[in-house]
Amino acid sequence: MKHQLDFEKPIIELQGKLDDLRKHPETHSMGVNFEEEIKLIEAKIEETRRQIFSNLTPWQRVQLARHPKRPYTLDYLRTAFTDFEELHGDRLFAEDRAIVGGFAKLGDQRVVVLGTQKGRDTKENILRNFGSAHPEGYRKALRLMRLADKFGLPIITLIDTAGAYPGIGAEERHIAEAIAVNLREMTLLDVPIIATVIGEGGSGGALGIGVADRVLIMENAYYSVISPEGCAAILWKERSAASKAAQALKITAKDLLHLKLVDEIVTEPLGGAHNDLTAAAATLKQHLLKHLGELQALPAAERLKQRYAKFRAHGHFLERAPTPGEQAETARKSARKSAAKSAAAIPATAA
Amino acid sequence: MNLAGPMPTPYIPAMATTIFTKKPPGVTDPTEPALNSPPTELQTAFVKKPKLTGSKKKKRDIPEGLWTKCPKCETMLFDKELDANLKVCDKCAHHFSIGARERIHSLVETCSFEEMDAQMISVDVLGFTGAASYKDKLASNWKKTNLKDAVITGIGKIGPHRAGLGVMDFSFLGGSMGSVVGEKLVRLIERSTEKNLPIIIISTSGGARMYEGMFSLMQMAKTCAALAYHARARLPYISVLTNPDYAGVMASYASVGDLILAEPGAFIGFAGPRVIKDTTQADLPPGFQTAEFLLDHGLIDAIVPRKEMKARLIGYLDFLTVRQNNSAAATA
Ligand SMILES: [Zn+2]
Numbered sequence: 001m002k003h004q005l006d007f008e009k010p011i012i013e014l015q016g017k018l019d020d021l022r023k024h025p026e027t028h029s030m031g032v033n034f035e036e037e038i039k040l041i042e043a044k045i046e047e048t049r050r051q052i053f054s055n056l057t058p059w060q061r062v063q064l065a066r067h068p069k070r071p072y073t074l075d076y077l078r079t080a081f082t083d084f085e086e087l088h089g090d091r092l093f094a095e096d097r098a099i100v101g102g103f104a105k106l107g108d109q110r111v112v113v114l115g116t117q118k119g120r121d122t123k124e125n126i127l128r129n130f131g132s133a134h135p136e137g138y139r140k141a142l143r144l145m146r147l148a149d150k151f152g153l154p155i156i157t158l159i160d161t162a163g164a165y166p167g168i169g170a171e172e173r174h175i176a177e178a179i180a181v182n183l184r185e186m187t188l189l190d191v192p193i194i195a196t197v198i199g200e201g202g203s204g205g206a207l208g209i210g211v212a213d214r215v216l217i218m219e220n221a222y223y224s225v226i227s228p229e230g231c232a233a234i235l236w237k238e239r240s241a242a243s244k245a246a247q248a249l250k251i252t253a254k255d256l257l258h259l260k261l262v263d264e265i266v267t268e269p270l271g272g273a274h275n276d277l278t279a280a281a282a283t284l285k286q287h288l289l290k291h292l293g294e295l296q297a298l299p300a301a302e303r304l305k306q307r308y309a310k311f312r313a314h315g316h317f318l319e320r321a322p323t324p325g326e327q328a329e330t331a332r333k334s335a336r337k338s339a340a341k342s343a344a345a346i347p348a349t350a351a
Numbered sequence: 352m353n354l355a356g357p358m359p360t361p362y363i364p365a366m367a368t369t370i371f372t373k374k375p376p377g378v379t380d381p382t383e384p385a386l387n388s389p390p391t392e393l394q395t396a397f398v399k400k401p402k403l404t405g406s407k408k409k410k411r412d413i414p415e416g417l418w419t420k421c422p423k424c425e426t427m428l429f430d431k432e433l434d435a436n437l438k439v440c441d442k443c444a445h446h447f448s449i450g451a452r453e454r455i456h457s458l459v460e461t462c463s464f465e466e467m468d469a470q471m472i473s474v475d476v477l478g479f480t481g482a483a484s485y486k487d488k489l490a491s492n493w494k495k496t497n498l499k500d501a502v503i504t505g506i507g508k509i510g511p512h513r514a515g516l517g518v519m520d521f522s523f524l525g526g527s528m529g530s531v532v533g534e535k536l537v538r539l540i541e542r543s544t545e546k547n548l549p550i551i552i553i554s555t556s557g558g559a560r561m562y563e564g565m566f567s568l569m570q571m572a573k574t575c576a577a578l579a580y581h582a583r584a585r586l587p588y589i590s591v592l593t594n595p596d597y598a599g600v601m602a603s604y605a606s607v608g609d610l611i612l613a614e615p616g617a618f619i620g621f622a623g624p625r626v627i628k629d630t631t632q633a634d635l636p637p638g639f640q641t642a643e644f645l646l647d648h649g650l651i652d653a654i655v656p657r658k659e660m661k662a663r664l665i666g667y668l669d670f671l672t673v674r675q676n677n678s679a680a681a682t683a
Binding site: 226314 | 483
């Protein structure tokens with residue numbers, strides 16, 4: 001096995017032993033019961049997996065989100081979806097293969113689906129620009145979304161990007177504007193929109209196709225305003241502090257759900273989505289269909305109202321600085337609270 | 352002028368009488384992610400700025416006759432004259448940073464500005480500690496800037512036009528956008544939509560405020576959503592880009608104006624020049640990410656010198672808001 005993360009090693013080693021045993025039983029016909037031993041190792045693998053994956057740090061989640069074997073958009077398009085018909089180009093400048101999109105069916109629903117797409121190997125990564133889109137990607141996405149809107153087709157977006165591309169051409173053709181226009185336009189599209197972060201949710205590059213009625217995130221995906229490495233370089237002055245930054249930024253699925261920044265977590269099979277694509281895709285499909293059904297039950301005007309309210313509500317602030325008396329009160333309360341539960345670090349929204 | 356990135360001489364103010372930053376503005380690295388590593392040595396929205404003093408304090412503490420050296424033409428400029436000149440060098444027209452309050456003062460009719468949400472402050476929602484704690488950063492910025500956060504919003508009269516006005520201030524945490532910036536702008540936009548008013552937002556920012564994590568990213572969606580409804584009501588929105596203007600702010604409200612204006616020489620972009628250089632390993636073209644470059648590349652409607660800004664804004668609003676009857680005229 002070439003691709004493995006450090007914390008996956010114990011599993012990979014056991015897997016190796018298991019493979020050896022399975023290969024060799026015929027050659028050792030001494031009456032030893034290998035069946036039993038195989039079962040034992042299988043159980044051990046399961047148990048090790050459970051142990052490792054129930055205690056992942058935020059930084060380990062980031063590594064899983066970037067796992068080279070992790071399913072990408074196109075992998076879900078041929079598993080959770082059927083009949084994908086890719087459509088190309090922004091009609092303005094170019095075809096950006098870092099974002100794929102087109103017609104597809106989700107169950108028996110016709111949808112327009114689009115997502116950022118990484119490459120599996122060097123050659124494909126060059127084609128896909130490592131999943132980092134240029135302005136053309138965002139403009140193609142908007143073209144397809146307007147097409148969907150015109151013909152009443154729901155929009156499903158899958159997000160997996162380290163971020164929009166920081167390049168000369170991207171700046172010359174105004175990547176910031178391309179993202180900004182998407183944010184504004186997605187607010188007013190009549191059709192249901194569901195966005196799912198399936199791997200990396202890299203800042204503005206992710207949000208550029210992420211304004212939706214429902215924002216879902218897969219269990220081992222992350223969504224962040226800045227890469228942990230970038231944050232570490234700025235605030236800790238060293239990129240090696242990325243694991244600390246990953247912790248501080250609160251970017252895991254669980255953290256984001258707790259902060260009400262996403263609507264739901266799509267659970268992954270034990271060991272991560274790459275361990276069982278079929279199962280991961282089935283769960284994703286199930287979640288998408290459920291939300292689609294709920295959204296389709298609403299009148300368009302109500303959906304738009306709720307979409308606006310959802311993003312409108314994001315943010316924490318105080319209307320004014322607390323008086324010394326209020327400060328003391330808050331301190332008392334939070335001391336009481338943190339004694340009860342340490343996870344209550346979120347002040348109430350003042351809105 | 353060296354347009355390919357940082358301006359030539361890093362300017363160090365002789366006296367802390369003005370509110371420009373210590374570092375050349377073009378090198379502000381926004382907090383947007385890079386595909387590759389951001390450089391290790393970053394000059395970010397979070398670098399230490401020279402101590403900023405409010406205009407009140409300035410008058411009290413510092414005797415008249417102090418001067419400032421223009422970073423572009425190296426002329427010695429009297430602070431008083433520089434202030435009177437809206438912080439523009441009268442020799443070479445270099446635009447120094449200007450505080451939000453001074454800028455508002457330069458645009459609105461006397462006593463017409465009703466500030467909104469003047470007391471709103473940021474909270475440390477994530478409990479962000481690390482190399483620096485957000486709480487400490489906020490406390491030091493409140494103290495040094497006399498500002499509550501990086502934007503001032505309100506409704507005022509510009510010439511004959513009542514308009515929603517949002518003005519950012521780079522001196523407060525590098526003009527970074529967190530929940531307060533987003534919320535204040537959204538309330539301004541919503542009220543302007545309600546009252547059928549045009550909006551002018553004058554931005555300068557290093558990007559999203561990473562201490563607020565994903566809440567800061569969501570301000571991008573939030574502000575653009577509010578602007579979507581303002582636009583649907585066919586009300587004018589003029590976005591004015593000033594030096595420097597990057598990342599999350601550029602990838603949201605600053606880029607969706609009906610008109611996009613910029614001050615001369617302003618550095619404007621998505622990713623910071625150093626991030627781009629590191630990622631692409633390519634030389635940046637001359638003038639890259641300046642207002643002039645972006646006008647040539649089709650983003651900006653017009654470059655407007657600070658001293659002409661008020662008159663030009665009034666002109667545009669005149670043109671856009673006076674209803675014209677287009678259908679009754681054609682009779683045979
Ligand atoms: Zn000068």
